[in-house]
Amino acid sequence: MAKNKVLRMHNVGIVVESLDEAISFFSELGLQLEGRAMIEGEWAGRVTGLNSQQVEIAMMVTPDGHSRLEISRFLNPTTVADHRNAPVNSLGYLRVMFTVENLDELLVRLSKHGAQLVGEVVQYENVYRLCYIRGPEGILIGLAEELGNE
Template sequence: MPITLDNVGIAVRDLEAAIAFFTDLGLEVVGRDTVSGEWTDTAVGLDGNHANIALLQTPGGQGRLELFEYLHPDAIETEPTLPNEIGMHRVAFQVDDIAHSLEIAAAHGCHPLRGVANYRDIYKLTYLRGPSGILVMHAQDLTRAET
């Protein structure tokens, strides 16, 4: 059976702020909707499920994020995920210029957890807290020829 990854879903506090963050990094909004009703209750497993959603994709469409802002039931606030916790970990993006991508993130109040690391002169990478505390990795491939 062939299988492909369609998207990664992330619940956020503020849909507009999350969209602004990810579109400034270069993703494109490809769909928006408000969903509710019996079908969403069944699919998600929550009674009275009602959410605003946005689907974003990377240039070329290789990766997609589906962002959810719950209207009902109320979103449950949790502590931000730590890098060593079991479960959904982070979303990672390969960027052409990590310094530039971090400037964009900083404009949204998002900064590296500690700094930018160099992995064997292959990657520069860092984790930062994105909107709603999401862990977001930025990685620049140092082996790619600069244009």
């Protein structure tokens, strides 16, 4: 008898103060807005354990259609902690990493949306060029450009 297993990852959730800024940033990165909605009521609170809640969400999908970001802005209850500027060696979720094309050009475009390089762009053997950036509201994002796949 086969064991049940995960089929795929559906999404990664990120909580922000400005949904519009986050949508703009991730759109520049290449994700598409799949939908935007208000999630509220007792049923939603039963899932999150927050009782009654009011949350505006935006679902963004990667160009290949396989991965999603659920970006949330909590109206009620308000946020209780802020991990946006935690260093990369903090416990808990670290970052989302995207495979990208033309890393240098993308960094210039994202800087116009407030992105800042965390350290520097480095090359790992002849496989990847990698970097971490802080996006809107200090969200940590990893970018990886595959090398040698022309």
